Amino acid sequence: MPRATNSPASRRRHKSRLKLARGFRGSRSKLFRQATEAVDRxxxxxxxxxxQKKRNFRRLWTVRINAACRTNGISYSRFIDGLAKANVTINRKMLSEIAIFDEAGFTKLVETAKAAVA
Incomplete structure (x- = not known):
């Protein structure tokens, strides 16, 4: 009786892994073992x-809000504290959008925060 191999399954496995490695440079897209390591990583x-993307965007929004706050004469931490005390619940993404595109609206938010802190 001839020896049975796992040829169809292993060929399918190799092809699928090499397909995932398309676009990698050199042997990382050609050789199975190196492609496997590259794809896993x-x-x-x-x-x-x-x-990390979520962290980076939150950092970006914080920096933008801080810059807009400084131009209005308040620090970022006092601004956020003032909004919390004034029960204004706007997330940092929207605050940064307001700071960029609606300076008058952001100034009103700063005044609200200043009034709540004082």
């Missing part, structure tokens, strides 16, 4: 970076 980093 790429997927792990993609997971990590999806989490």
């Amino acid at each position: 790429a997927q792990a980093m993609a997971y990590v970076h999806r989490k």
Whole structure:
């Protein structure tokens, strides 16, 4: 009786892994073992970076809000504290959009925060 191999399944497995490695440079897209390592690392980093993306955007919004606050004569922390005390619930993403596109509206928010802190 001839020896049975796992040829169809392993070929399918190799092809699918090499397909994921398209676009990688050199042997990382040609050789199965190197492609496997490269794809595993790429997927792990993609997971990590999806989490970091959220952190980075929050940092960006904070920097933008802080810059707009400084031009209105208040620090970022006092501004956020004032909004919390005034029961204004706007997330940082929207605050940064307001700071960029609606300076008059942001100035009113700053005045609200200043009144609540004082």
